[in-house]
Amino acid sequence: MTDDKALTRRSEDFSAWYNEVVLRAELADHSPVRGSMVIRPWGYGIWENMQRALDDMFKETGHENAYFPLLIPMSFIEREKEHVAGFKPELAVVTHAGGKELEEPLVVRPTSETVIYAMYAKWVQSYRDLPILLNQWANVMRWELRTRLFLRTSEFLWQEGHTAHATDEEAQEETLRMLGVYRKFMEDWIAMPVVTGLKSDSEKFAGAVRTYTCEAMMQDRRALQAGTSHHLGQNFSKQFDLTFQTEKGEEEYAWNTSWGVSTRLVGGMVMTHGDDAGIVVPPRLAPAQVVVVPIYRKDDQRAAVVGKAQEIKERLAERGVRTRVDDRDHLNPGAKFYEWERKGVPFRLEIGPRDLEKQQVVLVKRVTAPGEDRKHFLPESQAVEELPSRLQAFQEELLERARAEREAHSHRGVKSIGELNEILESEGGFVYTGWSGDPEVEERVKEETKATLRCIPDADFRSESPPDTCVGGGKARWEVLWARAY
């Protein structure tokens, strides 16, 4: 930190900026246990808004919530071969309880596929019992070696959807449907554009047949995997005997999907929109969308101005705008301005004695475009009337700005690993190349450039003229996206 007040600038040290801003925006704090975090009210409020929006979308697509237990028998995790290989190193295991060593160790869930499909096996007999479309909001634990607030902590909050279907096609449809839900949520709510696509085999979920992903570009031009949706095929149903009788009376294994997003999204929001003054919370996610800062000298002024602030808050509430009045008396207005900017509140409304006389307010948007006026002096009623649409417009501006930023740092038509590396070493960003599908090429790129294959992008993101040569030489089978990633 340069001093006690200003944040490290992003251009100076993005990583330090992130760490500071998360703490100083009071999103989260380090817990006494290494690698786990406390989510503070401001951060949790953002997460709650994310949860609400996602939950509505899940319900709209026919899902219900349920809850499965935290502890999973070790033998369950070990049942699916790839699954256990993927998760074993990061399991936290309960070996003792009730003062005795347990006969079978219990793992603290790193994800719930095993226990959920074991239960589905009990519940499903016939094709009439399918599909099962459940979601759960839960905490999970993965013992990570290097942790960062929100981006990677040992324990994190997430949702995991788990479905079972009668056919491969139906499961595939579901997998893509939920990927689409994620994309829509990330764009419309977090204002964070993503590239969706298919993961390569080396990057897919341990136990999945196919993994689809949402990849977002952070301001340091690294990729953040923001959400994944897996087609699990019959891998788990076979291990947990999740079978059903078809219409024809034959016994078949069900087809599963799972999909999840986590509190990592809060980190994504921070790194997508934040600036040197603090975080920027998109209006739809902001626990407070407007903060009213009263300005006064004397006690009678204070009474009048705070009274007006309260009144405005109520009028905004009638229009669905979440408003907070900062009437703390021991801070002067400047201190409050800095604090709320750091916390990313979309709009600040200043009301002072001069405004009271003129029946006006001063409205300041958290982010102003170059050339745009920062302070708007508006008649009070106009400000109240217009805030809903101004919030909406700000939400859209944030998405557009982030999209423009991503496009400005996306490189297409790159032909060689050398060229790829040069881009990553200088400017960074998303790099599109051809790929033969050969895992050795993938491995070589990883070693030589530290970039990973983020995905084989969906149609919406492919180049107009797809590359015909593989970045490692030879013929390209797919166009793929590379980036250094979180």
Place this chain on the structure above:
RNA sequence: CGGGGCGUGGCUCAGUCCGGUAGAGCGCUGCGUUCGGGUCGCAGAGGUCCCCGGUUCGAAUCCGGGCGCCCCGACCA
């Protein structure tokens, strides 16, 4: 688990080389003042100097051992 750094009021740190009564800024409390971008003044509270052992008349400082944290690499939503 390898490489580097650090443990001193709530926070950020100085003091450690060269042993001699524990400091600063910010924050906090009270009073006053100020309030349209981090007001200012006065008064105050607050520390087993990470832990254990050793050396010494005397250890935050020197020596030995331990613990913890942060950063950089190998695994990962």
